Amino acid sequence: MVTTVFIVSWLVWQLALPLSYYFSEDVSDERFSWRMFSGLWLLHKTCRASVTESLVLSGAEGARSVRPLDLARTLYVSWVGALGWQRPLMEKFLRTRCRHDPSVVEVELSRTCPAADPSRLPSATLRMDCRAGTLSRSRVTP
Amino acid sequence: MSHRPERVTAGGPPGTSGLTLNSSAPRRALQGWDRHWFGPVAAIRPYLVRKVVLCLLALDVWLLRIPRGGRYGAGGFDVAHFQWLDGLQPLPTPDVFIGLMLSVGVLALVCAFTEPGPWAHALLAVMYTYGWAMSLHDSFQHHYFVSLVLVLFVCFPRVTAVELSPPPVAPSGRRRRKGALSDTSPPTATAWAYKLLGVTTGILYAFTAFTKLDPEWRAGLVIMRLARPLAPVEAWVGGFGVPPSVFWGSLAMGVFAAEAVVAAGYLLTGRLDDDHRPWLRGVAWLALAAAVGFHVSAETVLRLRIGWFSYYMIGLACVYFLPSSLLWAVGGLVTRPAARSAAVWSTTSRALGSGSRALDIGVTAVGAAAGAAVVVAVGFALDLPGAATVGVVLASGLAGATVLALVLGRQQHAMKYALATAVAAVVMWAAIAQSRVRLDYYVRVGFDLQRRGHRAAAFDAYERATRYGPEGLSPEILADAFGRQSGRAEDP
Numbered sequence: 001m002v003t004t005v006f007i008v009s010w011l012v013w014q015l016a017l018p019l020s021y022y023f024s025e026d027v028s029d030e031r032f033s034w035r036m037f038s039g040l041w042l043l044h045k046t047c048r049a050s051v052t053e054s055l056v057l058s059g060a061e062g063a064r065s066v067r068p069l070d071l072a073r074t075l076y077v078s079w080v081g082a083l084g085w086q087r088p089l090m091e092k093f094l095r096t097r098c099r100h101d102p103s104v105v106e107v108e109l110s111r112t113c114p115a116a117d118p119s120r121l122p123s124a125t126l127r128m129d130c131r132a133g134t135l136s137r138s139r140v141t142p
Numbered sequence: 143m144s145h146r147p148e149r150v151t152a153g154g155p156p157g158t159s160g161l162t163l164n165s166s167a168p169r170r171a172l173q174g175w176d177r178h179w180f181g182p183v184a185a186i187r188p189y190l191v192r193k194v195v196l197c198l199l200a201l202d203v204w205l206l207r208i209p210r211g212g213r214y215g216a217g218g219f220d221v222a223h224f225q226w227l228d229g230l231q232p233l234p235t236p237d238v239f240i241g242l243m244l245s246v247g248v249l250a251l252v253c254a255f256t257e258p259g260p261w262a263h264a265l266l267a268v269m270y271t272y273g274w275a276m277s278l279h280d281s282f283q284h285h286y287f288v289s290l291v292l293v294l295f296v297c298f299p300r301v302t303a304v305e306l307s308p309p310p311v312a313p314s315g316r317r318r319r320k321g322a323l324s325d326t327s328p329p330t331a332t333a334w335a336y337k338l339l340g341v342t343t344g345i346l347y348a349f350t351a352f353t354k355l356d357p358e359w360r361a362g363l364v365i366m367r368l369a370r371p372l373a374p375v376e377a378w379v380g381g382f383g384v385p386p387s388v389f390w391g392s393l394a395m396g397v398f399a400a401e402a403v404v405a406a407g408y409l410l411t412g413r414l415d416d417d418h419r420p421w422l423r424g425v426a427w428l429a430l431a432a433a434v435g436f437h438v439s440a441e442t443v444l445r446l447r448i449g450w451f452s453y454y455m456i457g458l459a460c461v462y463f464l465p466s467s468l469l470w471a472v473g474g475l476v477t478r479p480a481a482r483s484a485a486v487w488s489t490t491s492r493a494l495g496s497g498s499r500a501l502d503i504g505v506t507a508v509g510a511a512a513g514a515a516v517v518v519a520v521g522f523a524l525d526l527p528g529a530a531t532v533g534v535v536l537a538s539g540l541a542g543a544t545v546l547a548l549v550l551g552r553q554q555h556a557m558k559y560a561l562a563t564a565v566a567a568v569v570m571w572a573a574i575a576q577s578r579v580r581l582d583y584y585v586r587v588g589f590d591l592q593r594r595g596h597r598a599a600a601f602d603a604y605e606r607a608t609r610y611g612p613e614g615l616s617p618e619i620l621a622d623a624f625g626r627q628s629g630r631a632e633d634p
Binding site: 003004006007010011014015018031032033034035036037038039040041042043072073074075076077078079082086088089092093096 | 175179213216217219221223225228278279281283284286290297334338341342345346349350353356357358359363364367368446448589590593594595
């Protein structure tokens with residue numbers, strides 16, 4: 001009886017987890033869905049990310065400066081490529097940048113995928129408000 | 143759950159689901175369920191699956207995963223696969239990752255050598271799974287698949303070489319009682335976990351085949367990028383008026399067809415050993431050809447950077463789809479020496495045990511101490527982050543387990559595991575020392591440090607790399623090589 005319950009549960013898990021990808025809103029996360037070398041993987045390889053940080057200038061009230069982040073000198077090389085499409089990576093990286101420098105009030109990540117159909121993989125921006133700790137997303141619609 | 147191989151009698155399969163139903167249609171369904179999952183499997187199949195996978199796994203984690211260990215926690219940043227794990231674990235480091243991979247490999251080989259109980263396989267599954275779950279650096283889906291395999295190994299029947307060797311052959315001319323198997327028929331086992339692994343693999347292939355219906359795959363765009371070595375073939379075929387889109391699209395659909403056939407093979411041939419319908423054997427041969435052809439192409443033509451995934455899958459396909467008679471013949475190459483070793487071990491242990499208890503304990507203690515010393519020596523000799531620590535930890539674990547075994551009067555078990563651990567450690571040292579593991583590890587670390595502007599630390603890493611590189615290799619040469627390859631967004 002226990003064995004049968006285990007077998008049924010295992011089979012349900014093996015079917016439900018990959019199937020959940022096809023019902024998920026986040027199509028960029030193909031982990032555990034057995035989607036290896038998919039069309040989306042090919043499109044993801046063309047995606048690029050750039051990050052800028054907004055700092056409050058000392059002395060000048062409300063004045064901010066924006067500085068681009070040299071990702072190659074900040075992150076391991078494979079993270080630089082993955083930052084264009086791996087959402088958990090994007091989000092944690094933005095939070096980390098907020099904690100790294102207290103003068104940073106906002107971190108913005110812009111993702112472009114020039115080779116992809118914009119309706120399939122649109123350009124997008126993630127913005128982390130460091131003081132409020134909130135993340136907002138916007139997509140560039142064609 | 144039955145774990146020992148059993149002779150199947152004419153009365154039916156030894157295992158059942160334990161459920162009973164009264165009405166006929168559900169009862170027939172339940173009988174079909176029981177026949178499928180608890181019917182007999184040639185015992186050589188689960189035996190070989192475990193040996194092949196565990197030996198491949200040990201070499202895989204040492205030779206392919208350790209060189210990339212420097213990326214873990216690089217720049218003080220890492221992301222786990224699961225948010226809850228990110229909140230729980232400290233920042234992964236090369237020491238932790240490499241130490242874990244060394245330990246996983248040793249444990250995998252110990253499990254392959256000794257056929258321990260389910261607790262050892264469970265520990266291996268947990269350790270291996272943490273190895274990829276700790277960081278999104280490792281998003282190879284086949285590592286998740288190997289985790290599933292290791293979990294199911296916990297429930298595999300415990301089959302030893304002694305029980306399988308020599309594979310019995312029915313003598314010619316001997317009359318058999320109708321409906322009963324010969325007394326010398328090969329042993330079978332109730333191996334529902336083995337069958338579940340087959341279905342799991344079939345599900346994997348089914349979903350990955352479904353992926354090939356993506357528009358980019360159907361149009362041939364993905365295969366065109368992956369199979370660049372076939373560009374001359376495209377040009378040749380184009381000379382006969384076949385447009386590139388048709389060429390690449392046909393290849394893409396060929397991949398879909400191969401994966402679909404393999405999926406069907408795994409899902410339909412669960413009862414290959416007790417259902418002798420010819421079409422089933424035909425499906426098995428077709429699935430084997432598709433699996434081997436597809437994965438050999440993946441390695442030789444497509445040159446996919448997927449670690450040893452192809453070798454795991456070719457190994458699985460051979461065990462699941464080949465006739466058991468062939469597996470017995472090939473398996474004998476493993477089971478006979480293993481059974482002879484076990485017989486020698488048993489004789490030696492009995493001889494030692496027939497002496498005084500003090501002698502028995504003394505020999506065990508000396509043996510375990512020697513094994514622990516070998517493990518520590520290997521750990522320090524490897525010259526990799528975390529290796530010395532792992533050597534000390536494994537040796538301490540061995541010592542503790544030996545003391546426990548002596549207290550419980552199980553000296554023979556202690557000696558067996560001490561010897562297996564020492565041999566596994568020596569194999570690990572040989573594999574790493576004879577390969578580029580250390581060179582690749584330190585070069586990658588150096589490249590990363592140089593990229594992030596830490597030139598002095600990069601040179602330290604390059605200097606260590608030169609100890610394991612060819613004659614004449616210098617830190618300056620490596621720094622120049624970085625300059626030539628920098629700009630790539632991929633892990634070198």
